[in-house]
Amino acid sequence: MNQNRVRFNIDVSIEEKICRAIEKCDPGVVRRLLKFGVNINAQTGNGITPMHWACGLGDEAAHREIVQLLLSSNGNPNVKSVEGITPVHIAASWGFIGVLKILIANGGDPWIEDTEGYNAWDVALQKNQWNILKYLASYMEEDNGEPLEDSVQCVFVKLREVDLGSSLSSSSISYNNLGFLGSESITSTTALEGLDSIIDSTSSNTLNIAVCDSLDVTNASANSVIVVEEHIYSDTEKGVELVEWHYPPLVNQNSVTDATLNEALCTSSDDKNSVNWIGDSIDSQLLFDQLKSLGSCPGPITPTTKQVYLRQFFRLRREKAAHVPSPKRLGVSKELQTMLLQYPGLDSDTKIATNLDRLLVTHFTCPDPLKPWREGLAKKSFNYLLLDPRVTDNLPLNESQNQQKLFKRFVSSIFYIGKGKQTRPHEHLYEAIKLRSRPQSFLKVSKKVKRILDIWNDGYGVISIHVFQNSLPVEAFCREAAMIEAIGLSTITNVKRGDYYGICTSWSNSDKRRWGCLLLYKAFHILLHEGERQIRPVDL
Amino acid sequence: MSSTSQKHRNFVAEPMGDKAVTDLAGIGGVLGERLEKKGFDKASVVLGQFLVLKKNKELFVDWLKDTAGANAKQAGDCHQCLSDWCDEFL
Numbered sequence: 001m002n003q004n005r006v007r008f009n010i011d012v013s014i015e016e017k018i019c020r021a022i023e024k025c026d027p028g029v030v031r032r033l034l035k036f037g038v039n040i041n042a043q044t045g046n047g048i049t050p051m052h053w054a055c056g057l058g059d060e061a062a063h064r065e066i067v068q069l070l071l072s073s074n075g076n077p078n079v080k081s082v083e084g085i086t087p088v089h090i091a092a093s094w095g096f097i098g099v100l101k102i103l104i105a106n107g108g109d110p111w112i113e114d115t116e117g118y119n120a121w122d123v124a125l126q127k128n129q130w131n132i133l134k135y136l137a138s139y140m141e142e143d144n145g146e147p148l149e150d151s152v153q154c155v156f157v158k159l160r161e162v163d164l165g166s167s168l169s170s171s172s173i174s175y176n177n178l179g180f181l182g183s184e185s186i187t188s189t190t191a192l193e194g195l196d197s198i199i200d201s202t203s204s205n206t207l208n209i210a211v212c213d214s215l216d217v218t219n220a221s222a223n224s225v226i227v228v229e230e231h232i233y234s235d236t237e238k239g240v241e242l243v244e245w246h247y248p249p250l251v252n253q254n255s256v257t258d259a260t261l262n263e264a265l266c267t268s269s270d271d272k273n274s275v276n277w278i279g280d281s282i283d284s285q286l287l288f289d290q291l292k293s294l295g296s297c298p299g300p301i302t303p304t305t306k307q308v309y310l311r312q313f314f315r316l317r318r319e320k321a322a323h324v325p326s327p328k329r330l331g332v333s334k335e336l337q338t339m340l341l342q343y344p345g346l347d348s349d350t351k352i353a354t355n356l357d358r359l360l361v362t363h364f365t366c367p368d369p370l371k372p373w374r375e376g377l378a379k380k381s382f383n384y385l386l387l388d389p390r391v392t393d394n395l396p397l398n399e400s401q402n403q404q405k406l407f408k409r410f411v412s413s414i415f416y417i418g419k420g421k422q423t424r425p426h427e428h429l430y431e432a433i434k435l436r437s438r439p440q441s442f443l444k445v446s447k448k449v450k451r452i453l454d455i456w457n458d459g460y461g462v463i464s465i466h467v468f469q470n471s472l473p474v475e476a477f478c479r480e481a482a483m484i485e486a487i488g489l490s491t492i493t494n495v496k497r498g499d500y501y502g503i504c505t506s507w508s509n510s511d512k513r514r515w516g517c518l519l520l521y522k523a524f525h526i527l528l529h530e531g532e533r534q535i536r537p538v539d540l
Numbered sequence: 541m542s543s544t545s546q547k548h549r550n551f552v553a554e555p556m557g558d559k560a561v562t563d564l565a566g567i568g569g570v571l572g573e574r575l576e577k578k579g580f581d582k583a584s585v586v587l588g589q590f591l592v593l594k595k596n597k598e599l600f601v602d603w604l605k606d607t608a609g610a611n612a613k614q615a616g617d618c619h620q621c622l623s624d625w626c627d628e629f630l
Binding site for chain 1: 593594596606
């Protein structure tokens, strides 16, 4: 720093002049120079920008005024120097808490890393700037999704056993005691291996699922019974209470079987190892019962017959699945149609879409804080898809089936695509729940609400998948718009097309649709890994 | 089943006793050897498997393909052979 200060006298360009004015803390001169149109986000000869200069001088009122001045003339708080250092880094490393606060308030991001991989926190730690660390820690808490407000609560209530056969209406036994989960867990290495390989084999966009939990639950569940987690979601401010039933994706042993077997069949049938561990990890009795329920009349399942019966089991499952009416969808974009026919779509399309996705993400990583972005800059938005459980028929549990068919079913079950805020994740259901208590006003109900009420009346809960969390509101709006465009407005109950912002306004329509397809594909995988969450009113 | 092989007729003609696995219709030298390696050294052991699979053709064929690498014709012949034998002697 000091070296730079000496050197910058040599060549006096307008940028250097402004640096000198900044150093002298002379807002008058700075303001005048700014009127000349100095680009304060451009690196000067010494590799840093006037923004960096301003943030490293001090933490007095005068210094803060200069920083504020620069920020209000399009100064970027996240601009990088030659070494990848941002003004936020500088303020943090010198312990200039006032400046840091101003920067962060104007969109500064303390988590940007410099070329050596250090972010502002690391830098402050190196310099023992405790007040900075303290401030960043509190900022971090807010940043990681503000803790649920008192009015909105999501409480884990209990595990319920649900009979698969009679779906949801059966009498249920509830376990209030969670202890049994830990104690009875099966941790046989074979089963774990199986799960690992499933997880490995999936695409990169999966959410981490609690493998151990599902294993535990697996053991706890009886043959044709699955255990669902019940959460109560309550928003006292709006007076809404909803119950969420989470069907863990791997909860049922036959789904474990399905997936493991599929794996092995895919890899190669003469791979002795895989065949062995599959054989080991599946309970013969369970297989027997499942075959019976599928209408077969199996003989004894022994080590020599197990493999054959397993295969029969899958054949029967597939045949059963073939009866699911194929989605007849008019209005689906041609990009999505190609994807449905040639799952998972053309390579070229996927490549383009992936690039677009990356572009968008980088574009919105540090949005220009001075532009008026719709709904602000808090990264607290997500997209949600509402699915009809009557169509999905517990999709994640049927993971063994042909992915193409599953994807078709997924697409045809979507009836609404929207954007939500993390503070009220279930706001989209509020309207329906209000209407439910006042049935006389049914006349002017939107298609979406009607569908939700239909689902509830049939004794199911609406499946709501939340995807692409922690994004900017505008980013989420873009995603919403792209997905709607891909799936076709006429096929869902959305009333209007979405809006595009920022960089994607310049994309061609076919690019937008391609991107939308990719997003749907990702959402599909997220659903497979998270399991279904059915949400219903408490009194249903 | 319009026509059956000589091997089939021979097998179905008498109780199987201790006959080798290669005496079954559809099981030649190669398949016989593979079966023997997996413990199915006698025709009666294969019969055991056949019975455990409840004489179900689909399952038995599947099993034989899997265990010995038989093709559909070989496995089908073998199934027919055991099935006919059972009709006669069981």
